[in-house]
Structure formats: C-alpha cells, structure tokens
Amino acid sequence: xxxxxxxxxxxxVKRVVDPNIKVQVKADQSGPDxxxxxxxxxxxxxxxxxxxxxxxxxxxxxEIIAVTMGSLACQDILRAAxxxxxxxxxxxxxxxxxPALAAAQCLQALVIKEQADLVFLGKQAIDDDCHQTAAxxxxxxxxxxxxxxxxxxxxxxxxxxxxxxxxxxGLELWCLATPCVLAADLRLNIPAFxxxxxxxxxxxxxxxxxxxxxxxxxxxxxxxxxxxxEPPLRRKAGVLVGSVAELLDKLRNEAKVLP
Amino acid sequence: MKTLVVAEHxxxxxxxxxxxxxxxxxxxxxxxxxLVLGHGCEPIAKxxxxxxxxxxxxxxxxxxxxHLTPADFxxxxxxYQNEFHYVLASASSxxxxxxxxxxxxxxxxxxxxxxxxxxPHTFVRGLYAGHVLATLSVxxxxxxxxxxxxAFEPIDVETHASPALLVQKTPGPAVAKSxxxxxxxxxxxxxxxxxxxxxLSGGRGLQSADHFKLLDDxxxxxxxxxxxxxxxxxAGFIGNEYxxxxxxxxxxxxxxxxxxxxxxxxxxxxILGSKVIVxxxxxxxxxxxxxxxxxxxxxLFEVIPELSQALEQGNKR
Numbered sequence: 001x002x003x004x005x006x007x008x009x010x011x012x013v014k015r016v017v018d019p020n021i022k023v024q025v026k027a028d029q030s031g032p033d034x035x036x037x038x039x040x041x042x043x044x045x046x047x048x049x050x051x052x053x054x055x056x057x058x059x060x061x062x063e064i065i066a067v068t069m070g071s072l073a074c075q076d077i078l079r080a081a082x083x084x085x086x087x088x089x090x091x092x093x094x095x096x097x098x099p100a101l102a103a104a105q106c107l108q109a110l111v112i113k114e115q116a117d118l119v120f121l122g123k124q125a126i127d128d129d130c131h132q133t134a135a136x137x138x139x140x141x142x143x144x145x146x147x148x149x150x151x152x153x154x155x156x157x158x159x160x161x162x163x164x165x166x167x168x169x170g171l172e173l174w175c176l177a178t179p180c181v182l183a184a185d186l187r188l189n190i191p192a193f194x195x196x197x198x199x200x201x202x203x204x205x206x207x208x209x210x211x212x213x214x215x216x217x218x219x220x221x222x223x224x225x226x227x228x229x230e231p232p233l234r235r236k237a238g239v240l241v242g243s244v245a246e247l248l249d250k251l252r253n254e255a256k257v258l259p
Numbered sequence: 260m261k262t263l264v265v266a267e268h269x270x271x272x273x274x275x276x277x278x279x280x281x282x283x284x285x286x287x288x289x290x291x292x293x294l295v296l297g298h299g300c301e302p303i304a305k306x307x308x309x310x311x312x313x314x315x316x317x318x319x320x321x322x323x324x325x326h327l328t329p330a331d332f333x334x335x336x337x338x339y340q341n342e343f344h345y346v347l348a349s350a351s352s353x354x355x356x357x358x359x360x361x362x363x364x365x366x367x368x369x370x371x372x373x374x375x376x377x378x379p380h381t382f383v384r385g386l387y388a389g390h391v392l393a394t395l396s397v398x399x400x401x402x403x404x405x406x407x408x409x410a411f412e413p414i415d416v417e418t419h420a421s422p423a424l425l426v427q428k429t430p431g432p433a434v435a436k437s438x439x440x441x442x443x444x445x446x447x448x449x450x451x452x453x454x455x456x457x458x459l460s461g462g463r464g465l466q467s468a469d470h471f472k473l474l475d476d477x478x479x480x481x482x483x484x485x486x487x488x489x490x491x492x493x494a495g496f497i498g499n500e501y502x503x504x505x506x507x508x509x510x511x512x513x514x515x516x517x518x519x520x521x522x523x524x525x526x527x528x529x530i531l532g533s534k535v536i537v538x539x540x541x542x543x544x545x546x547x548x549x550x551x552x553x554x555x556x557x558x559l560f561e562v563i564p565e566l567s568q569a570l571e572q573g574n575k576r
Contacts, residue, residue: 101363101369127387131359132359132362133359135356135358136359140363144437145328147356148352166352167500169269169444170447173439173440173442175440176437180436219366221365225395231391232385232390235531238550238551238554240555241554247553257534
C-alpha cells in the first residue's frame, strides 16, 4: 500500500506588541510608541501554527516551515515557532515599513521556492489590524482561501479540507481543494504551553536569514504614507448610579436614549 | 474615473452597512457604480438604482454568486478593473476578503476599515484595536478599501426622481476552487447587530447560554439587538456572529448596555462609537466602567429582572 503524499506547510508569523499592552501615541504624533514594549507572536499566528502542529500529528502535514519578515530582532519569535513544532524557519529581512501586499508577495515567492502546498497564518495581526495578507496571498497564488477558520478537517483520499469559517451570518462549512491558504480565527484551538525541552530543542533547528532582495522584487503600485497618528477621542468620565430606577431615569431624561 | 461600491445584501435587501459605504463613496466626488452580485438579485439592483447619488447599478446573476468567493468576484471585475479609481466595500467578513484579494491582482495596497475620509487621497483608520488613529496619504491608480460602516451614516433610502442606469452584466467564469457546503448556525431571528439603535451585550458574567435568554427577553422589550464579549462566545454561551470587538463586529448604537462584561481593550475597540455606554457589573474595578457614561455596580441577575419589570410598567403607562 502506498500512502498519499502529505502536505508541506508554510506558517507565516508576525512579531507584534504583546496583546495585553495598550499602545499609546508618540508625543510628536509621528507613530505609535512601541519602543521598549514587550513583543510577542501575533496570537492569531500562534493559533495557526498550533493547528499546523496538530495536523502534522494527524499525518496530514509532513513538514512545517515558519517564516516571518522584518528585522533581525524577529529571530525570537521564529525560535518560539521552532519550539512550538516548526521544523525550520526563514527570516526574510525587510525594511521597517512593510505593507501587507509586500508580505503577500514575499510569501508567494517563498511558497514557490519551497514548493509548499499549504499556507497557514492568522486572519489578522493585532498591531495594524489589516486582515489582508491571507486574501492577498491566495489571490497571488490563485489558491482557494478560507478566512477566519475555526475548525479544520483533512480528507486524505480526495486531498481536500473541510473547514468551518466564522462569518457575519454565523458558521459556514466550506470545502477547499489543495493547495490552499487557511487563515486562523481565535476559536480554532488553544495553543499549548511550551516546555523547556521544546525550547532547548528549538536552538538546534535551522533558521535561515535572507535579505528580501534575494527572494523577490516587490511590485507595489500604491504609495501609502503615514502622515500622523492621534489617540481616539477620550470618552468623558461617566457617573455611577445607585439603582435601576436611577439608571432608567438618566437614560430617559438626561441621555434621552430611551422613550 | 469612477468609484465602485460592492453591495452586500441579505434576505433580498441591501445591508445597512452598504448604505454607509455609499455615504463614504459620495465623499470621493466621483461617479458611483454599485455592483450587485448574487442569485435572483435583480430586484435588489432595482432597489439600489433608486438611491440618490448613484449613477449606475451593475448586476449579474449566477448560482455561484449566492455564496460569493473572492476568486469569482475578482474574475468578474477583471474586464472592468481599469474603469475604477476607487473600489469600496464594507468591512464585513465578506468585504474583508474581496477587497484585499482584488487589490493583490492590481498590485495595490488596500486600506482596511477606513473611519474617515479627510479628502479623496487622505484617510483615517485605526491601529492597535482602535487605540491609535492613523492618517494616511494614498496615491495610486487604484485605491481599494473596506469601510467601517459605523463611522458613516447610512444614506437615506429615498426615491430618486431619475433612477440610476441599470446594467445587467454577464457573469464571469466560475473559477473558485472552494465550495460552500452549508450554514452550520441556525439563522438568527434576533435583530441585526450592525444597524440596531440599542444593543444589549453579555459577558462571562452571564454564566451560561440559558442566561442569555434573559437578555433576549429584555432586548425584545427594547427592540434591541443582542451582542456578546469574546469571553462569552469562547465559553459557548452564544454564537460567534454576536461577538463585538477588535476581531468581531463593531457597533455604534445610541445605547450600548454591557452586562457582566469586564471590558478587555479588544472589546472596547468595538463599542467606542456608541453614543451612550452603560456598564452593569458586580466588580467595581472592571475596566468597562472607565468608558461607561453610566455605571451600576450590582448583580446583573437582580438588575435584568428589575429593568424588565420597570420597562413593562413604563410601557403600560
């Protein structure tokens, strides 16, 4: 009996400010003030990686390659990805300002270089909240996309995924041929805690650094320039009321939002 | 050059969010073309043609547009893609895939969840769960964006004396390598969250799915929609389509009432546009009180029946 060949999976991860930190604006309003803040793997990407690890354990995926784009500082999250179960990692060195379209073109080049047949990533990064890279990558590769995936099932006989996606109307079940792009939502899984042996083992796994110019020449036809940033309007401090009756009175007669 | 607005429709009607996107499109000062893709969607196109400010309505009917994929959408647009300077859709689960998918084909960087149009080349959008507002200058031959519908007042549905030109287009080829199988959730009978004037929202404090029925009863009395925090959705109390926040829906009702919601920054991101925020929580230290106009430190299981009763009496008077 010959077993079906399994998938080579790229997981894209992004280094972002720790999601529990409330980011402020720089005094000169030139950008968000993120210097010296604790950084972490984008939580959605962490979930995507965990799902790839789970699928590898089930025999669907044969190899997991983690990739990120950015400065040399991003090596820390790639080591974390290796500890979580990625087999190897790529750091594509890029300038600081790097739009989602550039990330998608970069990932497309890496998919072709590695001859991968599955890309797993988070549906959005919690820093710029763009929610774009997965759709753009699927577009460039002409692969099917499942966005906001909360359940994945692999059918090796027909080499298809059946995935549950979260939409504004509720949960939808879609069937995707491979190769494909899957973008993880929060409820897909709960990433496991890392153990010390995993972290130690990660130190010996291959991590390759490649300047972006050696991978791809970008084609960006829109120029997006950040002019300034500002904090949102602060809501005025509210009042505490003592009872339901007082609350209703305020809502009816002061705020006039109830009849 | 023209602006294309990708219409979304549900149960045979344009969504309220689409009417907000048209408001945004008007600010770009170009001819507006509304695109209606669907199956049996001609009546929706005719309805859209009556909207003020709309120059043309393009519609195309195909079975595979019923559950539209970004691939089939981009394939439809291909012959016309150079006719439009702007392409807009709402920041819905559908819009968030259509816009970047098409943008990548055009090598254009799209803008996500635009909150304000300063001028036709300057836009404001949120970063870091809305805690940082960025003003961006954008130049290029194609500018694509999703629009945060709560930031733009829906245009009034008033009859246009001379309806827009209605153009039926041939569907593009079906190219999608994914197929819709079924809707797993039961279709909701609750009012639509996105356009509700009053939203009652429950958090982990509600403790169970059964207790959400208490909110449903109260919502019925107020004509309100029901929402939830991520914690409540994760705990399985209510479906994901009710989640409000950075990664769920954004709401901006006249009145937002949070029951047993602590107020994580990701949740606050989804409610900041509300006119009046009310927080009801046992824990007086809960961060939700920092953004609430009115706070009540109390047990929600006592407050909900009391509110319910008071409203009933109020209605009888």
